[in-house]
Amino acid sequence: MSVEVERKFVCDPEIQKTLKDVGAVCAGQRQFEDQYFDTADFSLTLRDFWLRRRDGCWELKCSTGSGIHKGNGAEGMCSRYREITSVPRIKAEVTALVKGGFGKAAGDHGELAASDISDKWLIEMNLSCFAKFTTQRCSFLLQDEENEGKVRIDLDQADFGYCVGEIEIIVSEGYDVQAALRKIEDTANKLGLTGEQRVQGKMDVYLQRYCPDHYAKLLNAHIL
Ligand code: V4E
DSSP states (O other): OEEEEEEEEOOOTTHHHHHHHTTOEEEEEEEEEEEEEEOTTOTTGGGTEEEEEETTEEEEEEEOSOSTTSSSHHHHHEEEEEEEOOHHHHHHHHHHHHHSSSSGGGOSTTTTTOSSOOHHHHHHTTOEEEEEEEEEEEEEEEEOTTSSOEEEEEEEEETTTEEEEEEEEEEETTSOHHHHHHHHHHHHHHTTOOOOSOOOOHHHHHHHHHOHHHHHHHHHTTOO
């Protein structure tokens, strides 16, 4: 399993030039559609679990209990989420969160092991889509200071009119997360990102605009 360590930043109009100046190389552009799912009482997101279908592929991002709001300085600016892409594992985690166990609630025998998530299973879990938007993403790669690997920088433009940048490193679980945090800080410094203020992600802005009750509950629970 992998852990995503990331720091969001506000994109200024010069960002593409700045990226080229520091040696980042454009790694391509893509467009994707995200749909996020939760129960009516927000069993997943209020625990900081994010179930997403991106262009047909399922993913569950799970809080690691650290990151935004939970640290100081550079660490506090970064978030960390475990990423699960195996559908049987996603189903097991979601079932435990929604129904509190793996028994009857998991559905028919074999349902947990199935390789896709059916509409029937979503209904059984009382899950429905609460957010749907399309993103245009421009990705850049930058060699890190220690020449050990590359840091990815994504510039995202969502179809509801919000742009955000993201410095991201994916590490294997158990890998030195502190090293990833240092690399992200180095990259932020190279890009001249000095702000210590939390930057809103696409989801923050989407919920604030279109789902204010859900947004208020997440703010209240210190998830966003
Ligand atoms: C909302 C949220 C999550 C869902 C995914 O959010 P994000 O990583 O911003 O989306 P995206 O499109 O960049 O995904 P990627 O392509 O990198 O996989 S995961 C955690 N949250 C909550 C959250 C938070 N606590 N703080 C901030 C700044 N944003 C989101």
